[in-house]
Amino acid sequence: MRPEDLNDLSLLGQKSVPYIFEYQPEVLEAFPNRHPENDYFVKFNAPEFTSLCPITNQPDFATIYISYIPDEKLVESKSLKLYLFSFRNHGDFHENCINVIGKDLVKLMEPRYLEVWGKFTPRGGISIDPYYNYGKPGTKYEQMAEHRLFNHDLYPETIDNR
Structure with a gap:
């Protein structure tokens, strides 16, 4: 990593970073992709995602899967962790949380391709x-997104971990 690649990163390496409990997209940070000539996936699994039901105020738990093909920028992982944590006291429906996360990451990085999949634990018998x-x-990548959207769940996994 070149030192100039770190100029815009304020969270990485800091020992006392506050954890914000309300939705905070401005915590997201990006750094330059040193291999923009390559197509490659970056994947994150966040098994401890929490948000609140906007109606009952009950907690909702999920594993969030984020995969993307970067272009010029990559998301810095500590900022992503803090960003996802900021949903902890945020009241919103599952579908909206996932769309907001996706749109915030697109705005930050302008990736070639990105997908976000939320696997929420059941409440009321439904996940x-x-x-x-x-x-x-x-x-x-626009065509890839359409293809993956139409085919993303043709072979649903066995649900035995929820």
Whole structure:
């Protein structure tokens, strides 16, 4: 990593970073992709995501899966952790949380491709697994996003961990 790549990162390496309990997209930080000539996936699994039901104020728990093909920028992982943590006291429906996360990451990085999948634990006997994806308009990634959206859940996994 080149020192100039770290200029815009304020959270990485800090020992006392406050954890904000309300939705805070401005905590997200990005750094330059040193390999923009390559197509490659970056994947994050966040098994401790928590938000609140906007009606009952009950906690909702999920594993959030984020996968993307970067273009010029990558999301810094500590800022992503703090960002996801900021949903802890945020009241919103599962579907909206996933769409907001996806749109915030697209705004931050302008990736070639991005998908966010939330696997929420059941409440009332029903689990909700919203899926968001994005492909850069006018590129092959836009077509990839459409294909993955139409085919993302053809072979649902066995639900034995919830």
